Amino acid sequence: MFFQQIINGLTLGSVYALIALGYTMVYGILELINFAHGEIYMLGAYLGIIILGFFTALGLTAYNMPIALVLTFILTVFFCASYGFTMEKLAYKPLRQAPKLSPLISAIGVSIFLQNYVMITQGATDKVFPSVAGNEGFTFADIHITYIQVAIITVSGLIMLLLHAFISRTRTGKAMRAVAQDKNMAALVGINTDNIISITFIIGSGLAAVAGMMVSVYYGLVNYSIGYSAGIKAFTAAVLGGIGNIPGAMFGGILLGLIESLGAAYISSEYKDAYAFVILILILLVKPTGLFGKESEEKI
Amino acid sequence: MLRLANIHAGYGPIKALKGIDIEINRGEIVSLIGSNGAGKSTCLMTISGILKSVSGSIMLGDTDIAGLPPHRIVQRGISQVPEGRRIFPKLTILENLQMGAFLGRGDFTTSLERIYKLFPILHERKKQSGGTLSGGEQQMLAIGRALMSNPDILLLDEPSLGLAPIMVSKIFKTIQEISSEGITILLVEQNARAALKLSHRGYVLENGCITLSGSSSDLLDNKKVQQAYLGE
Numbered sequence: 001m002f003f004q005q006i007i008n009g010l011t012l013g014s015v016y017a018l019i020a021l022g023y024t025m026v027y028g029i030l031e032l033i034n035f036a037h038g039e040i041y042m043l044g045a046y047l048g049i050i051i052l053g054f055f056t057a058l059g060l061t062a063y064n065m066p067i068a069l070v071l072t073f074i075l076t077v078f079f080c081a082s083y084g085f086t087m088e089k090l091a092y093k094p095l096r097q098a099p100k101l102s103p104l105i106s107a108i109g110v111s112i113f114l115q116n117y118v119m120i121t122q123g124a125t126d127k128v129f130p131s132v133a134g135n136e137g138f139t140f141a142d143i144h145i146t147y148i149q150v151a152i153i154t155v156s157g158l159i160m161l162l163l164h165a166f167i168s169r170t171r172t173g174k175a176m177r178a179v180a181q182d183k184n185m186a187a188l189v190g191i192n193t194d195n196i197i198s199i200t201f202i203i204g205s206g207l208a209a210v211a212g213m214m215v216s217v218y219y220g221l222v223n224y225s226i227g228y229s230a231g232i233k234a235f236t237a238a239v240l241g242g243i244g245n246i247p248g249a250m251f252g253g254i255l256l257g258l259i260e261s262l263g264a265a266y267i268s269s270e271y272k273d274a275y276a277f278v279i280l281i282l283i284l285l286v287k288p289t290g291l292f293g294k295e296s297e298e299k300i
Numbered sequence: 301m302l303r304l305a306n307i308h309a310g311y312g313p314i315k316a317l318k319g320i321d322i323e324i325n326r327g328e329i330v331s332l333i334g335s336n337g338a339g340k341s342t343c344l345m346t347i348s349g350i351l352k353s354v355s356g357s358i359m360l361g362d363t364d365i366a367g368l369p370p371h372r373i374v375q376r377g378i379s380q381v382p383e384g385r386r387i388f389p390k391l392t393i394l395e396n397l398q399m400g401a402f403l404g405r406g407d408f409t410t411s412l413e414r415i416y417k418l419f420p421i422l423h424e425r426k427k428q429s430g431g432t433l434s435g436g437e438q439q440m441l442a443i444g445r446a447l448m449s450n451p452d453i454l455l456l457d458e459p460s461l462g463l464a465p466i467m468v469s470k471i472f473k474t475i476q477e478i479s480s481e482g483i484t485i486l487l488v489e490q491n492a493r494a495a496l497k498l499s500h501r502g503y504v505l506e507n508g509c510i511t512l513s514g515s516s517s518d519l520l521d522n523k524k525v526q527q528a529y530l531g532e
Contacts, residue, residue: 174391181390185382187370188386190375
């Protein structure tokens with residue numbers, strides 16, 4: 001029972017971690033809580049269904065399921081990244097010089113817009129993701145692990161490793177860190193900060209798309225409002241790890257997933273969604289900078 | 301080589317520069333002196349494109365660079381060491397220098413060797429993060445980072461501020477060395493005497509206007525300059 005919950009928690013946690021990364025990266029660079037980030041995750045879930053449905057109509061899924069899935073994956077990431085890119089250009093970039101509250105309000109507006117846009121175009125009822133691997137899996141010492149769980153944990157882990165390497169090793173990754181530390185100074189050394197901001201939104205949205213698609217495969221059901229709760233939970237994960245801190249978001253996501261699973265199993269599953277909020281309140285009270293966050297210096 | 305003509309700039313309703321004219325010739329060291337809040341840093345930030353000028357032109361050779369984004373200005377060979385050094389604290393020294401060479405002007409290895417020769421301590425500590433350096437070392441790193449883009453013009457904002465006297469003379473000696481390599485320098489300094497001794501010409505900035513200009517030796521002899529900035 002305990003180890004079963006650990007596996008479930010890890011699955012859920014990897015998804016939270018992927019979404020939390022987008023929050024934390026954008027915050028690190030713009031000091032903006034992108035409230036519309038959860039909607040990108042929701043769009044990822046929907047686009048997954050739509051694109052896979054398209055491939056089914058073409059007969060590709062019947063012909064070769066893995067290829068259809070990989071293609072769906074790539075296209076979903078591409079479309080969500082485009083949404084993220086466009087969102088930044090339309091809703092945040094014009095407000096770059098405005099007081100900090102303005103882009104925040106704009107983010108809430110984008111969130112409401114995207115939810116309603118999907119509700120109107122896709123309907124208000126749940127959509128079913130075509131079953132890919134069902135509940136199939138293997139049992140090991142009484143723990144049932146589905147193939148989908150294995151896939152989610154592996155894919156998330158790989159993506160996080162890649163992201164870490166990208167940020168610590170590549171020229172663009174270092175430029176992202178430089179922009180996060182001092183935007184004007186980064187411009188003074190010749191970094192095009194607007195490009196770096198766009199890249200950040202593209203990567204963050206791509207990660208949310210992966211998370212959205214994997215969750216819809218996992219649960220099999222999506223709804224236009226799933227971005228809200230997933231968004232808040234991932235935001236909690238980001239705060240838990242210290243907002244702006246990339247390894248912190250990964251760790252915070254996994255930890256939150258584990259807490260939710262174990263809490264649901266041992267305390268009460270009725271309150272499953274409440275644990276995240278309890279944690280959010282506790283961190284804000286006890287250690288507002290998060291587990292890995294540092295006291296930020298107020299810039300003059 | 302660089303000519304500011306009637307530059308107006310500011311922050312919202314606050315006018316920090318009220319029509320200034322500055323000319324810098326190739327190979328010169330020109331110092332810009334003035335009290336706190338006179339607009340010296342604003343002037344450098346406007347040249348670098350961080351701040352957009354409201355009117356006026358900034359001619360680099362035959363092109364007006366006013367209004368270009370900062371990275372385009374670095375691309376054209378103007379690099380700045382801002383006030384307070386502004387090292388990227390969580391990047392290593394080597395990474396800070398890599399960021400200085402972000403646009404890839406000139407050969408990276410050659411530039412890096414040149415900086416390490418100028419400041420051997422940066423080579424010794426290249427794996428250390430920028431935030432762990434002392435003030436003087438950070439100033440060296442800031443200058444090194446600016447030189448990594450192989451600029452034709454170097455803008456230096458208060459390079460001696462907050463440094464120990466021995467470090468101040470080291471930094472001024474370095475500026476001399478950089479100049480002897482043929483790099484044109486615009487130097488903003490509170491330490492007016494040291495700046496004027498080092499430079500060929502100088503401008504005095506007061507409340508956003510250039511009130512005096514001339515050769516550095518003339519300015520050092522000027523009664524008003526002596527009273528206001530040299531503490532005599």
